[in-house]
Amino acid sequence: MTDVVDTYIENREMVQPNHANNLQTAHGGHVLKWMDEVGAMSAMRFAGRSCVTARINRVDFERPIQVGDIALIEAYVYRAGRTSVRVRLRAYREDLGTGSRELTTESYFVYVAIDDDREPTTVPELTVDTTEGERLRDEALAGDGGADAGHRSRQG
Numbered sequence: 142m143t144d145v146v147d148t149y150i151e152n153r154e155m156v157q158p159n160h161a162n163n164l165q166t167a168h169g170g171h172v173l174k175w176m177d178e179v180g181a182m183s184a185m186r187f188a189g190r191s192c193v194t195a196r197i198n199r200v201d202f203e204r205p206i207q208v209g210d211i212a213l214i215e216a217y218v219y220r221a222g223r224t225s226v227r228v229r230l231r232a233y234r235e236d237l238g239t240g241s242r243e244l245t246t247e248s249y250f251v252y253v254a255i256d257d258d259r260e261p262t263t264v265p266e267l268t269v270d271t272t273e274g275e276r277l278r279d280e281a282l283a284g285d286g287g288a289d290a291g292h293r294s295r296q297g
Contacts, residue, residue: 143265145274148187148218148228152179153235156210166205167212172246173200175214176230183216184226184252188264192226192252198285200248204234211235213242219281224261226252229281249285 152175154160160171177194184192206212213235220227232246256262269275 143187143218144268144270145217145219145278146271148183148267149215149277150179150183150186150217151213151215152182154212154214156206156208156212158208161208164205165208167208167210169200169202172202172206172212172232173197175212176216176232176246176248177250179214180216180228180230180250181252183218183228184254187218187221187226187267188252188254190254190256190262192254194250195225195253196251198249198251200246202246204243204245206232206234206245211237212245217277217281218267219278219285221264221267223263224253226254226264227281227285228252229277229284247284249281 154175156167160167162168181192213233216228216230218226219229228250230248230250231244233242234245235242254262254264269278
């Protein structure tokens, strides 16, 4: 069994001109790609095997990330089904000098663990053994809103 806090992963990208749209801010597609990659790493850390993206919940782009800014992407598993893994993802604009962060993008992704034949396979039980893990899980569940209840019957 793996605890919620053990699935936490973060990564940083410096937004370069080749990541930008005509407004000189990170193109939404690049932000989604970075989120998907970090989310998959979190899901794989939990499942102990390859995971593929099955669903992306609504994506909220709250603020832009300017060229030259640092995009910090954080992810953690907050729920697991039989073969599916739900991951909360948030992107921030980070000032490396001060350490301050501003939330820019948020979403919830569902990944499915696959075996060597690329077929869905079971995942372990997710545990919550710490106060920090409880806080992370509760925040994710409150924000998720159960929007993917129908998905559970197909993959979870």
